[in-house]
Amino acid sequence: MTAAALSQSVSARPHGETWFDGGTIAALAMRSLELELETWPKPGLVSHIDNGSHDDMDAALFRTSARTIAPYFAALVDSGAAGQGMGRLRVIGLEAEAAMMNATAGINTHRGAVFGLGLLCAAYGARAAGLAGPVTSLGTVVASLWGRSILDGPILLHSHGARARRRYGSGGARMEAAQGFPNLYQIGLPALRRAALAAPNDEEAQRVEACFALIASVEDTNLLHRGGSGGLRFAQHAARQFILSGGVGTSDWRQRARAVHDSFVARRLSPGGSADLLAMSLFVKACEDGAR
Numbered sequence: 510m511t512a513a514a515l516s517q518s519v520s521a522r523p524h525g526e527t528w529f530d531g532g533t534i535a536a537l538a539m540r541s542l543e544l545e546l547e548t549w550p551k552p553g554l555v556s557h558i559d560n561g562s563h564d565d566m567d568a569a570l571f572r573t574s575a576r577t578i579a580p581y582f583a584a585l586v587d588s589g590a591a592g593q594g595m596g597r598l599r600v601i602g603l604e605a606e607a608a609m610m611n612a613t614a615g616i617n618t619h620r621g622a623v624f625g626l627g628l629l630c631a632a633y634g635a636r637a638a639g640l641a642g643p644v645t646s647l648g649t650v651v652a653s654l655w656g657r658s659i660l661d662g663p664i665l666l667h668s669h670g671a672r673a674r675r676r677y678g679s680g681g682a683r684m685e686a687a688q689g690f691p692n693l694y695q696i697g698l699p700a701l702r703r704a705a706l707a708a709p710n711d712e713e714a715q716r717v718e719a720c721f722a723l724i725a726s727v728e729d730t731n732l733l734h735r736g737g738s739g740g741l742r743f744a745q746h747a748a749r750q751f752i753l754s755g756g757v758g759t760s761d762w763r764q765r766a767r768a769v770h771d772s773f774v775a776r777r778l779s780p781g782g783s784a785d786l787l788a789m790s791l792f793v794k795a796c797e798d799g800a801r
């Protein structure tokens with residue numbers, strides 16, 4: 510979405526904060542998912558170039574899925590603005606998941622993204638409506654309004670994340686959200702900003718840098734599910750090495766990133782949680798940039 514298009518849907522709220530309507534925020538969330546998809550090389554993940562470590566999904570399926578879930582993001586903005594609690598947000602999130610599964614014939618394209626981006630959308634609504642105290646980051650809004658309910662609420666007993674929690678004690682997507690998305694704010698966003706200096710004319714390179722930085726840091730339950738603790742360690746180490754040897758700041762960065770991608774595919778590893786956090790970092794950056 511262009512800045513001009515954004516500014517058309519801006520209106521002032523009574524308390525003076527700039528505010529985009531739910532439809533505009535949903536479009537930003539969908540755009541963030543599309544940008545994540547259009548990023549390559551992204552270790553083991555699906556992109557517009559290849560399907561990484563996945564046999565059952567491709568870019569077209571991800572696009573269909575993103576279009577399907579977008580209206581639910583708008584509903585979550587409105588729900589947050591209306592001051593509704595975690596119970597109502599959960600109902601909308603589960604409806605979004607069901608619509609996604611229906612559109613993809615049962616393939617889990619965006620469960621983690623529905624959850625994380627969905628909570629950020631609700632936080633946007635709550636903050637814009639003045640329900641979140643002094644103006645603060647969307648992650649802080651999520652943690653302060655809904656953090657406890659996220660951890661205490663019903664869990665999916667048989668998800669891969671639940672198994673990783675039982676076997677490895679991993680906090681996964683819920684803990685990341687309940688703590689206000691520390692990996693988004695301390696790793697993803699700073700990496701996007703750092704890479705904007707190293708590769709100012711290459712936004713895809715900036716997204717690759719953020720993706721690798723996130724993989725190096727996140728305890729990703731998708732990696733644990735597919736590769737156990739050895740797989741998680743391998744992935745974090747490979748991503749860290751890429752960043753430490755200059756990230757996207759060197760002329761051969763694309764070959765180096767591709768070699769890591771190939772090594773993940775050879776091991777069937779897929780860091781889906783980092784992909785979600787990359788999309789969320791892009792979303793928060795777009796909200797911040799648009800609001801200035």
Ligand SMILES: CC(C)(COP(=O)(O)OP(=O)(O)OC[C@H]1O[C@@H](n2cnc3c(N)ncnc32)[C@H](O)[C@@H]1O)[C@@H](O)C(=O)NCCC(=O)NCCS
Pocket residue numbers: 598599600601602603620621622623624625627628664665668669670671680681682683685727728729730731781782783785786
């Ligand atoms: C919390 C969710 C994601 C389930 O998590 P769980 O770990 O049990 O399931 P599952 O393994 O299927 O999916 C987790 C997904 O999160 C992502 N993820 C994995 N690790 C991480 C991590 N460390 N940090 C962030 N995301 C991660 C991955 O994409 C993964 O596929 C969610 O599906 C859920 O409970 N939804 C209920 C609806 C709800 O509460 N919605 C809130 C409003 S939208």
Ligand SMILES: Nc1ncnc2c1ncn2[C@@H]1O[C@H](COP(=O)(O)OP(=O)(O)OP(=O)(O)O)[C@@H](O)[C@H]1O
Pocket residue numbers: 545546553554555556563616617618619620621622623669731734735779780781782784785
């Ligand atoms: N570009 C991407 N490529 C792959 N996964 C992604 C991408 N973007 C986000 N993800 C996340 O990764 C998760 C899918 O991971 P995975 O394939 O492990 O799911 P699964 O169907 O639960 O597992 P498996 O295929 O091993 O049975 C989704 O929840 C999604 O949010």
